[in-house]
Amino acid sequence: MTFWLVVTGVALLPVVFGGRVASALAGAEWARRHPRAALVLWQAIALAGGLGAVGVGLVAAVAPLAAAFPHGMHTFGHQVVDGRGLAGLGPGHNLALAWSAALIAWLVAHTARTAVRTVARQRRQRTLVDILADRIDERDMGVPVDGRGVGLPIDREVYVLPGAEPVAYCVPGWRSRVVLSRGALDLLNPAELRAVLAHERAHARGRHDLFLMPFAALAAAFPWLPVVKAARQAVPVLLEMLADDRARQVSGDRTLARAIVLMAAPKGPEVAFGLADEGVVQRVERLLGTSRGRRWVPAAVYTAALALMSGPLAVLVAPVACVTFWPG
């Protein structure tokens, strides 16, 4: 029982000591060199934290039913099936069970709400782009050809909005759309445009929107939790770096850096908040810097992520494995 509590509790450490752990991770130099590894670690922290918080409640709740947690879970399952529900559980155990149930409901509700809202906004954005943008071939970039309605292969198709501000984005989805504004076409030279497009296509192909969604849900569910706040700031920048790494292979570091600097310049006198400052500076710095990552770092990070996940996974898997391998 104590063993199982400790096993799940370890997964909660990053959440409990969230502020310090998370800000160390968010500011880490290695994270910028290995964004993929850092993202996996963030995902492990979030998943282990969520599962661990639910698991701790379950372990505590079924403690009086059996010596070991998996058997306690079985006994509890049989009780529920037999209609004897909470028999044998004290008030404290009921409270632990309520904690787990409420946490699951809270997480599911916020995930559903975030997903529905994001999908609705993406659909609206797709509708607008389809109605308003001209479709051109990436290879004809710079030439104002209106290839509207031409069935271009998706990896060459670019949607051009008739807006004067320089803007570049991708609307994710099963058929993603890479969008540039006329202003971006005027601002960037062909090499820089290729860098921007490679970056956006990396977002689209990697479905970075799906990676981001759980973190957006967490930010909505627990906005006051330090680890959530840190993840909310760090994860989007790391995803940008991941896309940058693809784009720099296509266009070279310096061309991509120039594209970022040109596109990040304030678009008008009213836009001077500079909310993107830190992330943009980090992205340009790593493109202009000469230091390279170390090969052992990702392996070490993946190991840490696995270690973090092992406790909550064991709690999830143990009762299932018991039923599967030793039924009765």
Added chain:
Amino acid sequence: MRLGNLERSVMEALWAHPEGILAQDLAAALPSSPAVTTVLTVLVRLSRKGLATRERAGRAHLYRAAAGKDAFVAEAMREALDEAGDVEAAVNRFVGAVSPEVAAALRAALTDRPDLTTPGETHRPDLTATPEALTADRSGSVRGGGS
């Protein structure tokens, strides 16, 4: 895709008739001369998406664009220009806007490394010769990791 292209032409026609237009007149105005029922289907879809509105005019409906083209373009651009946190964004934008000081410092960081300049990029005087880029504070955080 066919219907998507028709949606575009129908919207263009609605924008060209801000006073409102009947479905049959709209069908006649389109160069591809689609069937009126097809145009009606598209108009219903556009209304459902909030792009068009309709009002009764005798036995038929008068259709209008829900807003001018510029307003819709502004909305399509806003998603990428918004200063809201990236986590909530429905799109993956290339880069957010930075403050003017940071923009100047970043330009300076680019010009700081002439050794990295590739030939053929010298036709961009806007980056290499801005006065603020030369006078910007370079002691701040904008410094390459390996320098």
